[in-house]
Amino acid sequence: MDVEAVQLAMSVLATASRVIEQIQDGMARRGFPDVRPAHGFAFVRISHGDATVLDVAEHLGVTKQAASQLVEQLVQRGYVTRVPDPADARRRTLALTARGRACTRAAEASAADAVRGWQDEIGADGVRRLTRLLARVSPDGPLRPAW
Amino acid sequence: MDVEAVQLAMSVLATASRVIEQIQDGMARRGFPDVRPAHGFAFVRISHGDATVLDVAEHLGVTKQAASQLVEQLVQRGYVTRVPDPADARRRTLALTARGRACTRAAEASAADAVRGWQDEIGADGVRRLTRLLARVSPDGPLRPAW
DNA sequence: CTCAATTAGTCAAGTAGCTTGACTACATGG
């Protein structure tokens, strides 16, 4: 039993590794060679709305300092802006720029490319079943940007 | 279509993240708090037989220097030994020690623990179908130790 | 109202795991 479990765990990790690689390639081809997976995960939280650096930190499962550095990069590269909060001078709400939104669309297209390749191997129905199964075992917690 | 693809990609990554976390926890509980995922992947190649540092490097998708450092850690911590090759004085074949084999057994048990939790959510049959689907989409190439 | 405690965020220094470049020792084929 244990050996099959290892096999399943390895399949999950190898598949995740492949997904990351394919999306990274797709992003580079679409003109976004400088965004890492962690940036993408930050985008998810930021586009969800009303996000601060601390929210991004919690979402990524890293310290606020690490999130602060990451956001700083995104600001410098023109993906994100810091919006001062009139009700609390400490807070600086984050928002995507037009370039940031273009980047998320490119990420969606890259993910779709990756999944399209899977249809050749397990069919559209297989992809559908895989999606359902994974949705039920995948957690809600923070998405750590590294192993 | 793209949005569902993103959902699937996120599920894969979140699941992989969870697997890593659960196995890491399981290893720490079993008395192996100092082995990282990359070490585990190295164990896979080493236990497969006749592995050199270069083989480990290729298996992990890293440089030979990185693999050399990683193997050095495993040797220092008593998981691996370097066996000189009588036919080629340059080569030093790697082999697991008794502790190294105990570590792989602990990893298998930890993986089994993680999978056991999934059965509560998608059932034994779900796990079986998930295993089959993932085996067909997961690649054979090197298993990079980071995102 | 005041001030101690909390919160948002940054600055600075240290660490871990990778990289590239240079090198030694051994092996191989003309």
Place this chain on the structure above:
DNA sequence: CCATGTAGTCAAGCTACTTGACTAATTGAG
């Protein structure tokens, strides 16, 4: 025999994280 290739290590540098210290703004108890 020697030029070329291979296994492996040493050393230095980079990057993304960490911990610790700090400023500035807000909150709440008395």
